[in-house]
Amino acid sequence: MLSLRVRPPTSFDFRRFNVRDLERRWRLSRDCFLSFSPKFEENRGVRFGVKSSKSEVSFTAAEEEETLPEELQPELMPKHVAIIMDGNGRWAKNRGLQPWDGHRAGVEALKEIVELSGKWGIQVLTVFAFSTDNWIRPRIEIDFLFSLFERSLKSEFQNLAKNNVRISIIGDSSKLPKSLLRVINEVEEVTKNNTRLQLIVAVGYSGKYDVLQACRGIAQRVKDGEIEVEEIDERLIEEELETNCTEFPYPDLLIRTSGELRVSNFLLWQLAYTELFFAQELWPDFGRSGFIEALTSFQQRQRRFGGRKS
Amino acid sequence: MAELPGQIRRMSGGISQLIEQIYGFSRRCLFRVISMGPIPSHLAFIMDGNRRYAKKHGLEDGSGHKAGFSALMSMLQYCYELGIKYVTIYAFSIDNFRRQPEEVQSLMDLMLEKIKSLLEKESIVHQYGIRVYFIGNLALLNDQVRAAAEKVMKATAKNSRVVLLICIAYNSTNEIVQAVKKSCINTSDNMEAYGNDKHEDRDSDIEGTDMENQEKRIQLVDIEENMQMSVAPNPDILIRSSGETRLSNFLLWQTGNTQLCSPASLWPEIGLRHLLWAVLNFQRNNSYLEKRKKQL
Numbered sequence: 001m002l003s004l005r006v007r008p009p010t011s012f013d014f015r016r017f018n019v020r021d022l023e024r025r026w027r028l029s030r031d032c033f034l035s036f037s038p039k040f041e042e043n044r045g046v047r048f049g050v051k052s053s054k055s056e057v058s059f060t061a062a063e064e065e066e067t068l069p070e071e072l073q074p075e076l077m078p079k080h081v082a083i084i085m086d087g088n089g090r091w092a093k094n095r096g097l098q099p100w101d102g103h104r105a106g107v108e109a110l111k112e113i114v115e116l117s118g119k120w121g122i123q124v125l126t127v128f129a130f131s132t133d134n135w136i137r138p139r140i141e142i143d144f145l146f147s148l149f150e151r152s153l154k155s156e157f158q159n160l161a162k163n164n165v166r167i168s169i170i171g172d173s174s175k176l177p178k179s180l181l182r183v184i185n186e187v188e189e190v191t192k193n194n195t196r197l198q199l200i201v202a203v204g205y206s207g208k209y210d211v212l213q214a215c216r217g218i219a220q221r222v223k224d225g226e227i228e229v230e231e232i233d234e235r236l237i238e239e240e241l242e243t244n245c246t247e248f249p250y251p252d253l254l255i256r257t258s259g260e261l262r263v264s265n266f267l268l269w270q271l272a273y274t275e276l277f278f279a280q281e282l283w284p285d286f287g288r289s290g291f292i293e294a295l296t297s298f299q300q301r302q303r304r305f306g307g308r309k310s
Numbered sequence: 311m312a313e314l315p316g317q318i319r320r321m322s323g324g325i326s327q328l329i330e331q332i333y334g335f336s337r338r339c340l341f342r343v344i345s346m347g348p349i350p351s352h353l354a355f356i357m358d359g360n361r362r363y364a365k366k367h368g369l370e371d372g373s374g375h376k377a378g379f380s381a382l383m384s385m386l387q388y389c390y391e392l393g394i395k396y397v398t399i400y401a402f403s404i405d406n407f408r409r410q411p412e413e414v415q416s417l418m419d420l421m422l423e424k425i426k427s428l429l430e431k432e433s434i435v436h437q438y439g440i441r442v443y444f445i446g447n448l449a450l451l452n453d454q455v456r457a458a459a460e461k462v463m464k465a466t467a468k469n470s471r472v473v474l475l476i477c478i479a480y481n482s483t484n485e486i487v488q489a490v491k492k493s494c495i496n497t498s499d500n501m502e503a504y505g506n507d508k509h510e511d512r513d514s515d516i517e518g519t520d521m522e523n524q525e526k527r528i529q530l531v532d533i534e535e536n537m538q539m540s541v542a543p544n545p546d547i548l549i550r551s552s553g554e555t556r557l558s559n560f561l562l563w564q565t566g567n568t569q570l571c572s573p574a575s576l577w578p579e580i581g582l583r584h585l586l587w588a589v590l591n592f593q594r595n596n597s598y599l600e601k602r603k604k605q606l
Contacts, residue, residue, distance in 0.1 A: 136605045215490045232491050265566035272559040306405020
């Protein structure tokens with residue numbers, strides 16, 4: 001069986017990412033084509049594919065990994081997973097590479113996780129791409145990050161659209177470059193009716209900023225006479241937060257990589273009852289096995305929400 | 311011969327006192343050594359696992375919480391000896407009201423008893439000069455507990471050495487909602503006052519209404535100063551016992567950059583070693599965080 005566990009690559013191994021990427025794109029395109037076949041049945045978490053065709057035989061080994069692993073139970077899968085993708089810079093530094101190589105490797109890791117989430121029945125995946133605190137980084141790194149984001153969106157969104165993935169972007173878009181904003185609007189518009197997985201990317205986002213803009217929205221509504229001050233409650237704030245673009249705004253599980261034990265101002269309000277998982281690996285190394293470990297840990301937890309399980 | 315058991319008892323009492331004093335002395339020496347590095351100024355605790363502790367040791371239900379209370383007293387003593395100025399504890403959440411009425415009532419009775427004991431002369435409050443705050447939606451408590459809490463807050467208002475914040479009938483989302491309400495009220499009051507001033511002072515309106523609208527918009531500081539927890543800085547470390555890693559609607563706004571610790575021990579089993587481990591980890595990460603704070 002093919003293993004997707006990424007070994008810590010040497011700088012020579014960098015080409016591996018491109019090869020895997022091509023293979024994955026081929027599989028995605030093939031599966032998309034097959035979905036128009038009358039014999040095709042899609043079940044959540046169960047592999048794609050027409051059983052009879054001989055040309056598929058060489059790929060069955062790859063398809064096995066698309067089913068849910070044994071350690072995970074389908075009924076306990078979280079609906080919404082949030083990820084803080086930390087550690088790209090350190091990963092690059094450990095290998096003597098530049099920070100942008102780390103970010104590129106991070107994008108590859110993200111693609112893998114998005115694919116797995118779609119297959120394993122997770123409905124919303126929120127990732128922390130760029131925080132308001134990250135504006136202090138060197139300008140050259142910020143420019144690279146935005147151009148990488150733009151390129152990734154352009155190259156991947158056809159695939160994601162075909163795989164029924166909806167993309168939403170949250171955060172303060174006022175400081176983003178105009179070309180990126182155009183691509184974002186286009187991507188959001190094209191994918192807005194997709195239903196299988198919603199990928200929310202937080203760019204220029206911070207939890208406090210989100211609550212603040214919700215508060216301003218509410219203040220404006222109070223000023224316009226739409227609501228009274230006494231009517232302000234949790235539900236009203238929830239409606240105004242930027243995560244109102246999804247049916248499941250509250251993450252069930254938050255994963256932070258690179259071993260830091262902090263939330264760093266991500267999704268403040270929404271994390272009230274979220275299970276937190278801190279992974280030791282750096283983000284580019286996280287991959288499938290790290291994801292399974294996080295999900296297994298989540299499935300073993302007892303969630304009581306302040307009440308009692310007697 | 312009859313004096314012998316009495317003598318032995320006195321001797322063993324004396325020995326245990328001596329051991330306690332040696333232990334206290336070595337603990338204070340250890341704290342001196344640790345204080346060479348940066349010490350957190352604010353520690354927060356989620357005291358989880360009391361009932362599981364009672365079940366584990368086959369005790370009756372209420373005694374888990376009583377054991378938890380004595381664990382809390384020891385932790386407070388260690389924190390204040392170490393020089394930590396602010397300690398916050400999550401005593402009772404608004405969600406906990408959903409538990410069985412008998413349990414809620416017994417918890418309320420226990421809290422009333424302990425709050426009243428804080429006013430006694432021998433209590434830890436007087437020993438360390440603690441100023442006590444009760445944070446939360448106190449209107450949800452019964453009259454007796456609320457009255458006792460307000461009495462303690464008033465009685466300790468003049469203390470300034472160290473601060474204890476007890477979160478009772480508290481939810482972070484509730485705290486944020488209250489702060490948002492107050493900010494909205496303040497903004498509309500300011501708008502009215504501004505409207506009145508405008509009529510009197512037309513000449514100063516040369517800059518344009520856009521900029522003035524910007525200033526009148528709610529800012530982050532407006533919300534923050536209306537938070538009940540604004541009396542203390544943000545926590546440096548949050549310790550949740552019993553191994554669960556979640557915030558459970560506690561200090562969501564304030565724990566953006568807080569180091570989170572979740573030792574596996576249940577709350578009554580928490581000890582000095584967990585505190586030391588948390589503080590040492592804090593010291594390890596502190597230089598990086600200080601650098602980031604300066605940059606921001």
